[in-house]
Amino acid sequence: xxxxxxxxxxxxxxxxxxxxxxxxxxxxxxxxxxxxxxxxxxxxxxxxxxxxxxxxxxxxxxxxxxxxxxxxxxxxxxxxxxxxxxxxxxxxxxxxxxxxxxxxxxxxxxxxxxxxxxxxxxxxxxxxxxxxxxxxxxxxxxxxxxxxxxxxxxxxxxxxxxxxxxxxxxx
Numbered sequence: 001x002x003x004x005x006x007x008x009x010x011x012x013x014x015x016x017x018x019x020x021x022x023x024x025x026x027x028x029x030x031x032x033x034x035x036x037x038x039x040x041x042x043x044x045x046x047x048x049x050x051x052x053x054x055x056x057x058x059x060x061x062x063x064x065x066x067x068x069x070x071x072x073x074x075x076x077x078x079x080x081x082x083x084x085x086x087x088x089x090x091x092x093x094x095x096x097x098x099x100x101x102x103x104x105x106x107x108x109x110x111x112x113x114x115x116x117x118x119x120x121x122x123x124x125x126x127x128x129x130x131x132x133x134x135x136x137x138x139x140x141x142x143x144x145x146x147x148x149x150x151x152x153x154x155x156x157x158x159x160x161x162x163x164x165x166x167x168x169x170x171x
Contacts, residue, residue: 015053018045030067085124089117
């Protein structure tokens with residue numbers, strides 16, 4: 001151990017006792033969409049302690065970001081499909097009644113449920129398309145190609161030009 005390093009003594013903190021041992025549980029809850037304050041409550045950790053631990057322990061904050069990455073990708077893919085329209089196979093059920101006759105009279109009646117697959121078409125969702133165009137479509141300088149107000153694009157381009165010019169002036 002180096003002279004400058006201090007050995008920690010005393011009892012372990014909330015991070016070591018209540019958060020770190022439960023990383024897998026925390027990860028599952030984050031992927032299911034639980035809010036961080038609800039996860040903290042479930043672990044018996046005060047919300048302020050949770051955020052303090054996130055600020056002090058980079059491994060913890062990075063873990064939370066990593067856990068959110070997969071669901072965000074799934075949402076983006078679903079929104080992309082929604083913007084373009086898609087077909088999906090859906091399992092459906094239908095009740096069928098079988099009636100048997102004997103000598104012209106009803107002898108027995110049986111009902112059964114039969115499952116089958118149907119393919120449904122979901123047309124493009126204009127709101128999803130608009131959202132993706134406003135947020136994903138950017139030119140080579142990172143300025144959006146589309147905006148609710150065309151003047152916004154011109155203002156952003158002018159702003160970028162001024163920033164580039166001010167950086168040149170400093171050099």
